[in-house]
Amino acid sequence: MSGTDGFDPDRVKCVVWDLDGTLWDEIAVESDTDALPTPRAGTLAAIDALAALGVLSSIASRSAPSVLERLEKAPALRSRFLAPQVSWQDKSESLRAIAKDLGIAVDALLLVDDSPYERAEVEALLPGVRTLAPEDVPALLAAFEGREVTPESRERVRRYRTEETRRAEGERFQGSREEFLRRCDMRLTVGAATPGEIPRALELAARTHRLNSSGLTPDRLRELAAAEGHELYTASMTDRFGEYGVIGAALVDRSAPGRWSVPLLALSCRVAGRGAAAAFLFRLMRRARERGVEEFRVTLRPTDANLEMRMLLRQAGLRRVDEPGDGASADSAVLGRSLHDELPEPPAWLRVTEREDAEA
Known part of the structure; x- marks a missing residue:
């Protein structure tokens, strides 16, 4: 084109x-x-x-x-x-x-x-x-005029430079991939989005494709995040090379009793292959169960780009359960699973905390 x-x-x-x-x-x-x-x-x-x-x-x-x-x-x-x-x-x-x-x-x-x-x-x-x-x-x-620029946007070039250093060291490392990831000392922090993180969440909704469950538009995400019974979560990550910043966003709909529904789960492609997407999803599922929730659902709109996200949802035990819910498009499906069963664990090399734990 x-x-x-x-x-x-x-x-x-x-x-x-x-x-x-x-x-x-x-x-x-x-x-x-x-x-x-x-x-x-x-x-x-x-x-x-x-x-x-x-x-x-x-x-x-x-x-x-x-x-x-x-x-x-x-x-x-x-x-x-x-x-x-x-x-x-x-x-x-x-x-x-x-x-x-x-x-x-x-x-x-x-x-x-x-x-x-x-x-x-x-x-x-x-x-x-x-x-x-x-x-x-x-x-x-x-x-590009008039486009909102988030702190993560301004730091993107520097962070990709850091990624070059990270990748070069990984290529020189003599051990296994998992051994290198353990050496990176990766830490994922999950919590309710702060006001300053909302623009970054909207950016992730618009710009991520590989690790995006539904393709929810930024305008619809903003609307739903402000609606009663909804909450926006973010995930940020660091390792010994530096900060990744906010790399994930998830909108949670808690309006149905005993159920958490996720109309959007989106993560930066910069963290693909590091287990961050799985760790974020698994932590949300565990957080829901700790609050007495019995069922966990995610809206999925399959695309040519998001095969990795589809595989992750299947790995998490999610299967098609219903027609599209709030925020889903006509070509979307709703996947769900019970939270009474054993929940998957995040990768062993990735330490996961909630923001409240990190600030304690």
């Missing part, structure tokens, strides 16, 4: 920039020296403006890998980009690699490239990815 017509900024987590003819005017590989071409000032300003909005930037360039080596030696430039790809492979393959490295869906990327051929190749092989020409960048920035 090209151009900005019908553009939804909430779907874009990372803008991927071409180099030659996009980030700078010249062709880097043809330079007589090791110095890189001078970047366009307007493009750098756009990258910095996007970073302030919580949008990441990366590079996909069909050029000699030596260009990336030169980029690594220019800290002021390299620091703007995460998971850059410079090789002779197709742009579509570079975008797949970037998405994998960042742990986000491919269709959360947007490509800016001066070449109509490269844009067409990506559009053909990755139809969910929007592409723009460099002259479309002002319209891209305009599409």
Whole structure:
């Protein structure tokens, strides 16, 4: 998809920039020296403006890998980009690699490239990815105007940098994956959302897809969270590398006697594979049982993206029980289970506390 017509900024987590003819005017590989071409000032300003909005930037360039080596030696430039790809492979393959490295869906990327051929190749092989020409960048920035920026958004680039450090250490670690996760000293804190966390919960509802149970819109989430008998919970996480911030949100409907219903469970893709989604869900189930609740339900709208969430709900013992409830769309189902049976435990490497416990 090209151009900005019908553009939804909430779907874009990372803008991927071409180099030659996009980030700078010249062709880097043809330079007589090791110095890189001078970047366009307007493009750098756009990258910095996007970073302030919580949008990441990366590079996909069909050029000699030596260009990336030169980029690594220019800290002021390299620091703007995460998971850059410079090789002779197709742009579509570079975008797949970037998405994998960042742990986000491919269709959360947007490509800016001066070449109509490269844009067409990506559009053909990755139809969910929007592409723009460099002259479309002002319209891209305009599409983000008025968007609420949460503290997590402002910290997103720094936190992905921390994730690069975390991933690099994991690759060097000689033990098992579980041993490395134990070494990370991960801690998840669950509690009722504070007023300052509500914008982040709305952001998670809008921007998460892999770990999103129902796709409830931010407006509907805000409406339900303010309704009687409803409560919004959040989960935040830290490890020895730093803070992840608020990485999960769950809306709980307690209006039916003896039952907790969850119209939305959403977690950041940054914590995929660490057990945080399971730990958050299991803690909510345990909290419900401690309050005398007998049945736990979750609204699920299956999508191509949320297979991981569907597997988690099945792992938690949830099975289809009823027609869609409050906040669900026509293509949703309601899954439920009894809380009288044994409840699953969070992963052994992840310490889970409630906010009241953490503050005690």
